[in-house]
Amino acid sequence: MTYCCGILVRGGLVMIADTRTNAGLDNISTFRKLHVFEQPGERVMMLATAGNLSVTQGAVTLLAEGLENPETHEIERLVDAPGMLEAAQLVGRAVRRSHAMAGEGAEDSGVSFDVSLLFGGQIGSGPLRLFMVYTAGNFIECTQDTPYLQIGEHKYGKPILDRAVSFDTDVLDALKIGLISMDSTIRSNLSVGLPVDIALLRRDTLRTDVSTRIDGSDPYFRDLRESWSRALRAAHIAIPAPPYGGAR
Amino acid sequence: MTYCCGILVRGGLVMIADTRTNAGLDNISTFRKLHVFEQPGERVMMLATAGNLSVTQGAVTLLAEGLENPETHEIERLVDAPGMLEAAQLVGRAVRRSHAMAGEGAEDSGVSFDVSLLFGGQIGSGPLRLFMVYTAGNFIECTQDTPYLQIGEHKYGKPILDRAVSFDTDVLDALKIGLISMDSTIRSNLSVGLPVDIALLRRDTLRTDVSTRIDGSDPYFRDLRESWSRALRAAHIAIPAPPYGGAR
Numbered sequence: 001m002t003y004c005c006g007i008l009v010r011g012g013l014v015m016i017a018d019t020r021t022n023a024g025l026d027n028i029s030t031f032r033k034l035h036v037f038e039q040p041g042e043r044v045m046m047l048a049t050a051g052n053l054s055v056t057q058g059a060v061t062l063l064a065e066g067l068e069n070p071e072t073h074e075i076e077r078l079v080d081a082p083g084m085l086e087a088a089q090l091v092g093r094a095v096r097r098s099h100a101m102a103g104e105g106a107e108d109s110g111v112s113f114d115v116s117l118l119f120g121g122q123i124g125s126g127p128l129r130l131f132m133v134y135t136a137g138n139f140i141e142c143t144q145d146t147p148y149l150q151i152g153e154h155k156y157g158k159p160i161l162d163r164a165v166s167f168d169t170d171v172l173d174a175l176k177i178g179l180i181s182m183d184s185t186i187r188s189n190l191s192v193g194l195p196v197d198i199a200l201l202r203r204d205t206l207r208t209d210v211s212t213r214i215d216g217s218d219p220y221f222r223d224l225r226e227s228w229s230r231a232l233r234a235a236h237i238a239i240p241a242p243p244y245g246g247a248r
Numbered sequence: 249m250t251y252c253c254g255i256l257v258r259g260g261l262v263m264i265a266d267t268r269t270n271a272g273l274d275n276i277s278t279f280r281k282l283h284v285f286e287q288p289g290e291r292v293m294m295l296a297t298a299g300n301l302s303v304t305q306g307a308v309t310l311l312a313e314g315l316e317n318p319e320t321h322e323i324e325r326l327v328d329a330p331g332m333l334e335a336a337q338l339v340g341r342a343v344r345r346s347h348a349m350a351g352e353g354a355e356d357s358g359v360s361f362d363v364s365l366l367f368g369g370q371i372g373s374g375p376l377r378l379f380m381v382y383t384a385g386n387f388i389e390c391t392q393d394t395p396y397l398q399i400g401e402h403k404y405g406k407p408i409l410d411r412a413v414s415f416d417t418d419v420l421d422a423l424k425i426g427l428i429s430m431d432s433t434i435r436s437n438l439s440v441g442l443p444v445d446i447a448l449l450r451r452d453t454l455r456t457d458v459s460t461r462i463d464g465s466d467p468y469f470r471d472l473r474e475s476w477s478r479a480l481r482a483a484h485i486a487i488p489a490p491p492y493g494g495a496r
Binding site: 240 | 323400401403404405408409410411412418420421423424425427432435436437446448457458460468472475476477478479481482483484486487488489490491492493
């Protein structure tokens with residue numbers, strides 16, 4: 001499995017993705033699932049993928065190398081899209097195309113070829129946007145009401161996002177909360193694992209502020225994990241014992 | 249959906265279950281999913297149910313009223329079981345029987361008739377035990393390595409259990425942590441809702457210490473929710489900002 005989240009706040013966009021893939025429990029590998037398409041000063045687009053790896057890799061390749069528009073017969077690449085909406089539509093078409101290519105054998109195999117993607121970024125003077133793209137190529141857009149989107153094993157890491165993130169959260173705090181959400185998922189689900197790729201794009205800068213990989217030896221992430229565990233322990237110890245029932 | 253968890257620690261057994269059921273998103277009701285079978289001084293057994301309500305209600309009815317043992321042709325009821333293992337086997341047979349009764353129309357309808365149950369308690373001088381029973385009637389037993397079992401929407405509430413519960417946790421603390429786990433689930437998933445039924449059985453007492461229902465007006469649970477939210481906020485604010493990327 002996979003866990004990725006994207007957080008869109010006033011100050012910018014954060015994307016976080018783990019790197020664990022598995023074909024069965026006994027075939028576990030590390031693959032990059034967070035892809036950054038950047039032309040500094042012009043556009044930054046980030047793509048995080050979950051689901052069938054052959055379909056998502058195929059889609060990423062199509063987006064980089066170009067796929068033919070069935071109406072205009074032009075070859076379209078992500079780096080040529082005039083705006084984020086057109087780029088999201090292109091991501092949807094690439095997913096559909098890649099799914100169709102992989103999907104001929106899908107029904108026979110019993111394997112799920114479903115995927116989901118987070119796609120966010122900013123092009124020129126257009127708005128900073130974040131989308132979730134489904135297997136069918138359709139997508140939804142992140143809004144201020146719920147300033148995050150998740151794909152993959154999203155449940156373990158959702159409570160902290162629900163409680164801690166709002167559109168006015170500082171963008172570095174959003175990254176921090178996203179890392180806590182990722183840590184909660186990694187601890188409770190073997191199919192999500194380190195290293196973690198992170199990217200941060202501040203609004204209207206058109207160049208990534210952060211684009212790096214965090215592994216188990218990263219001192220900040222190690223401190224964050226320990227601090228968070230300690231704080232959770234302290235938090236539940238500080239709550240008084242339940243008043244129900246007889247004397248202790 | 250449903251969320252139930254059972255926690256088995258040195259001091260005793262805690263069971264917690266929400267009460268929300270839904271047939272589609274527009275048909276939401278409140279049903280008891282935590283059932284206590286108690287003969288004070290002799291036996292206390294607790295049963296929490298998740299999954300198809302017609303199957304679980306049928307199983308509970310069979311367990312209370314008795315079902316025929318196909319080998320001995322005797323009518324067996326839960327309150328007559330000589331030990332917890334035999335009782336768990338009886339729960340498994342009741343589930344299979346109820347599933348078979350409901351299941352004739354299941355394949356046509358496309359509805360899932362799967363269920364899962366938590367079953368725990370103590371009979372006479374026997375050990376205090378906790379089991380998870382599946383649709384097929386088979387079951388697993390909770391051990392000291394992981395002193396809790398969950399059914400239903402288990403992912404949101406798992407991180408706190410993974411971090412905070414061990415076999416040596418005090419039984420009232422286990423109840424408190426179970427309530428935090430339930431609160432995390434209720435906040436992040438609409439299909440799990442108040443009121444919550446709780447039961448607590450101290451080891452070797454053979455009578456429930458707590459068996460009550462908590463609703464939104466319960467002052468302790470309200471304080472717990474607020475304290476926990478406040479503590480989580482304080483905890484993530486106390487963690488320093490990530491060091492990655494350029495100047496702020």
